[in-house]
Amino acid sequence: MASATLLEPPKPQHAKERPEEWNRRWESLIPLPLDPTIYLQHSMQTCAVKPNGLAAATDEYAQLLSGTLLLRADVTSTLKLAFPSFAPTWQSSSVETRKKHALIGLSEACSASLNLNLSRMITGDILTLGKLCNDWNTVVDLLQKITPKDDKDAKSLQSFPGKSWDDFIKRQERLPADKTREVVLAEMKVLRTKLIYYVLWFTMLSFLGVNRPPIMVQKHRATPRTEQENHLVNQQKELRKMFLGKETAKNVALEDKNAVLARHSLRKVHCYQCNKVQPTNPSDKEKFQRCSRCWNELQRTVTYCSRTCQVGAYKTHKAICGKALDVKTATEAASASVSIPKVGPVQIPPPVGGFKPSTHLLVHIYTLNNNPTKDFVVRIRGDVDSREEKDFTEIDCPFTPVQTIFRAARDKAMSTGDRESILNICHETLWFGMASTICVGWDLRATFRQMEKEWEVGDFRKGILEMQDRQFKDPFRRPPLMQGLHPQLWAVYINISPIDFNRRLETVI
Numbered sequence: 001m002a003s004a005t006l007l008e009p010p011k012p013q014h015a016k017e018r019p020e021e022w023n024r025r026w027e028s029l030i031p032l033p034l035d036p037t038i039y040l041q042h043s044m045q046t047c048a049v050k051p052n053g054l055a056a057a058t059d060e061y062a063q064l065l066s067g068t069l070l071l072r073a074d075v076t077s078t079l080k081l082a083f084p085s086f087a088p089t090w091q092s093s094s095v096e097t098r099k100k101h102a103l104i105g106l107s108e109a110c111s112a113s114l115n116l117n118l119s120r121m122i123t124g125d126i127l128t129l130g131k132l133c134n135d136w137n138t139v140v141d142l143l144q145k146i147t148p149k150d151d152k153d154a155k156s157l158q159s160f161p162g163k164s165w166d167d168f169i170k171r172q173e174r175l176p177a178d179k180t181r182e183v184v185l186a187e188m189k190v191l192r193t194k195l196i197y198y199v200l201w202f203t204m205l206s207f208l209g210v211n212r213p214p215i216m217v218q219k220h221r222a223t224p225r226t227e228q229e230n231h232l233v234n235q236q237k238e239l240r241k242m243f244l245g246k247e248t249a250k251n252v253a254l255e256d257k258n259a260v261l262a263r264h265s266l267r268k269v270h271c272y273q274c275n276k277v278q279p280t281n282p283s284d285k286e287k288f289q290r291c292s293r294c295w296n297e298l299q300r301t302v303t304y305c306s307r308t309c310q311v312g313a314y315k316t317h318k319a320i321c322g323k324a325l326d327v328k329t330a331t332e333a334a335s336a337s338v339s340i341p342k343v344g345p346v347q348i349p350p351p352v353g354g355f356k357p358s359t360h361l362l363v364h365i366y367t368l369n370n371n372p373t374k375d376f377v378v379r380i381r382g383d384v385d386s387r388e389e390k391d392f393t394e395i396d397c398p399f400t401p402v403q404t405i406f407r408a409a410r411d412k413a414m415s416t417g418d419r420e421s422i423l424n425i426c427h428e429t430l431w432f433g434m435a436s437t438i439c440v441g442w443d444l445r446a447t448f449r450q451m452e453k454e455w456e457v458g459d460f461r462k463g464i465l466e467m468q469d470r471q472f473k474d475p476f477r478r479p480p481l482m483q484g485l486h487p488q489l490w491a492v493y494i495n496i497s498p499i500d501f502n503r504r505l506e507t508v509i
């Protein structure tokens, strides 16, 4: 396969199938000869041979830019929720662990589209495993830069400086003006930023053990190939045959075709105003409507999830609706529709006093920060590493005095790792599980195992049993966490769920 390596860059379908080999090949190519110039020249050539190539490329650029600005807003929201716990834990993990997750970030991002995969050519100065992971602060610094400073910042494309990339851009900008180069360069700048966002975001989510959202890839309209395009495709075919032999070339072409079909089947229709994704196999009611004028005039697909979003977008969309674009108007239109994401307050304070939450606990913190009305989320069945939503239940206490005490102990446990608070909330939760008759199919052993993993405190089982002892020494049979609660309030609470605690706890641990 050595000749194939010279002939073509690693393919997106190999990123997920065999990520290590795919990455090794990319990293052996990145310094040379894959200079951004090759990417630029190839894109300019493609643009030049397409009918309306320039207009189509400008449209694609506009959509890519607005998608990337919205992506930044999504990443910013996750960062607000997850970064305070992520950063210190990432710092204390080993280089190998960091590389494992960065490889997941890279391969998942690049497997989504040809564009993103090829963008490794223009991100080689940042996105290699070594550069991302040898120093813990690289990923942390890059993530920190993503959150926009203000609304103006959120509306413009963020760029990630790098020597070879900056030199390349400077060289290009000294060349005489050329409309095709202008749009291709603009598109390259966006792709570079988009890939960096996805890789950093997915690396963080993977490290936290959280599922990654689908990658937004826009649907391109299919135009029939021109004679010139056919010529280029045939040239490529001939080259392949020369290097690989007829049989192998045929197999490679078939594999490519199937991979393209598989990728296209994953493409989602999304709302251009709020980034919401249309469900797969939507009912007529769920189907997103597209802007009819843009479609009729230019076969440009601009889709909205609802009438509200379409109306909300029109104020800025009208400037380009049904009109052909140049880079400047495309840039203005895309940025006009974006603003700083509004994120509510975070529930759980960041870790203090050198406390390093376990990855299982990080997922719990992340989930709570995402659902500020929830008090706790516990596993009620399944294996300790499964992330299936059905394996969990959310606990929220409708009785304010109990909720206040629970939340205070929870926040202390989650941000400081205080042993007493941890045992208190875990015991209380197990007690609640046993006392509650509402949750059918709640396997308390799964809850127990999950808590043991999350908190990593020594003698966890012994600690819980001590809590139980203390509960029975209390004349009102309050769990230790609730022993500050007035007996009368406790009586009110206990009426909701009377229990035979001792007997049932013994069957669990």
Ligand SMILES: [Zn+2]
Residues within 6 Å of the ligand: 271, 272, 273, 274, 275, 276, 304, 305, 306, 309
């Ligand atoms: Zn929408």
Ligand SMILES: [Zn+2]
Residues within 6 Å of the ligand: 291, 292, 293, 294, 295, 302, 317, 320, 321, 322
């Ligand atoms: Zn329109």
